[in-house]
Amino acid sequence: MLSFYKTVNNRIQQIPQAEDGCWISAISPTEEEVAFLVGDLGVDQEFVRAALDEEETSRIEKEEEQTLVIVDYPTQQTETENTILYSTMPMGIIITEKMVITVCLRENPVISEMANGLVKNVQTHLKTRFLLTCLLRIAVRYLQYLKQIDKISHYVEQQLHKSMRNKELIQLLGLEKSLVYFSTSLKSNEMTLEKVMRGRIIKLYEEDEDLLEDVLIEIRQAIEMCNIYSSILSGTMDAFASIISNNLNIVMKVLTCITIVMAVPTIVSSFYGMNVPNIPFPNFWFPIAVSIVLMLIVTVILIKKDMFH
Structure with a gap:
């Protein structure tokens, strides 16, 4: 134009x-x-x-x-x-x-x-x-x-x-x-x-x-x-x-800590799920109680290490 x-x-x-x-x-x-x-x-x-x-x-x-x-x-x-x-x-x-x-x-x-x-x-x-x-x-x-x-x-x-x-x-x-x-x-x-x-x-x-x-x-x-x-x-x-x-690293760290805590019941249940005789306290409530106690211990340790932040 x-x-x-x-x-x-x-x-x-x-x-x-x-x-x-x-x-x-x-x-x-x-x-x-x-x-x-x-x-x-x-x-x-x-x-x-x-x-x-x-x-x-x-x-x-x-x-x-x-x-x-x-x-x-x-x-x-x-x-x-x-x-x-x-x-x-x-x-x-x-x-x-x-x-x-x-x-x-x-x-x-x-x-x-x-x-x-x-x-x-x-x-x-x-x-x-x-x-x-x-x-x-x-x-x-x-x-x-x-x-x-x-x-x-x-x-x-x-x-x-x-x-x-x-x-x-x-x-x-x-x-x-x-x-x-x-x-x-x-x-x-x-x-x-x-x-x-x-x-x-x-x-x-x-x-x-x-x-x-x-x-x-x-x-x-x-x-x-x-x-x-x-x-x-x-x-x-x-x-x-x-x-x-840095935010991604924090998220990955938190997820790793959660994975560690959730792995405790799996480990305990694995022992009591074995087809082996003479396992102590072969009752349903015992592995659950042990798992809860160990999960609390691991959680407290991770919190003290400041791993959830």
């Missing part, structure tokens, strides 16, 4: 067709729409194809008068009930002489916020500033999702304190995996931003330097938060794994 936007009186508005100084949003474009971008607007076909590759990593590339910036933006998805996983997807920002084109495989909140006018100071004719504004929104989105991950992990930990279930452990494992995705993508985005900061590929203006520094600060803060949360979550997983293993 292709949508065309342009800043008019400091407000972004949707326009019917492409024109100079506009922003074109291409979300999961069809072959006809890709042909329009390449044939009618002269966009490099390799740039468009690269932006639509789900496995593409963050990078910056320039070809003649066109520049491609690919960044990873965060996404969230609900796999099962009460189970949320986070991952990243690539988004391409193509800067030409006359316009800016964003290309992505699916609709994302960053593009939606900018298209709906929820982001201030979006200037489609100022291509460098538009790029930096987009990168800043992506960095802010990372921080929002990281805070959500922290809240979810805290809630799951509270549930695990009440009962050890596989569901909560799988949720923690999914969050740990999400943090790995975030960490990898954020580091790639940071390297791309550092290349932008050098000003060799994209021309930087003085009024854009503060915005670029803000983007870098947000990205580095997100990287730091991601590393901290990942360390905490990894330690939590190890701790709960030890707790589960």
Whole structure:
């Protein structure tokens, strides 16, 4: 789907067709729409194809008068009930002489916020500033999702304190995996931003330097938060794994003690069940009494040894 936007009186508005100084949003474009971008607007076909590759990593590339910036933006998805996983997807920002084109495989909140006018100071004719504004929104989105991950992990930990279930452990494992995705993508985005900061590929203006520094600060803060949360979550997983293993050992110990106590009547009954003459007190009540006494003795010994805890 292709949508065309342009800043008019400091407000972004949707326009019917492409024109100079506009922003074109291409979300999961069809072959006809890709042909329009390449044939009618002269966009490099390799740039468009690269932006639509789900496995593409963050990078910056320039070809003649066109520049491609690919960044990873965060996404969230609900796999099962009460189970949320986070991952990243690539988004391409193509800067030409006359316009800016964003290309992505699916609709994302960053593009939606900018298209709906929820982001201030979006200037489609100022291509460098538009790029930096987009990168800043992506960095802010990372921080929002990281805070959500922290809240979810805290809630799951509270549930695990009440009962050890596989569901909560799988949720923690999914969050740990999400943090790995975030960490990898954020580091790639940071390297791309550092290349932008050098000003060799994209021309930087003085009024854009503060915005670029803000983007870098947000990205580095997100990287730091991601590393901290990942360390905490990894330690939590190890701790709960030890707790589960310890609980299993306690259960096995208790069951073993019960088995030992229950084995006493079997041993006594085995002696009196033998077809041997001259067994003392060959009465029905005697082996039962002996079994009860021995069971009590064994139970007291095991309790004193603290074997039932």
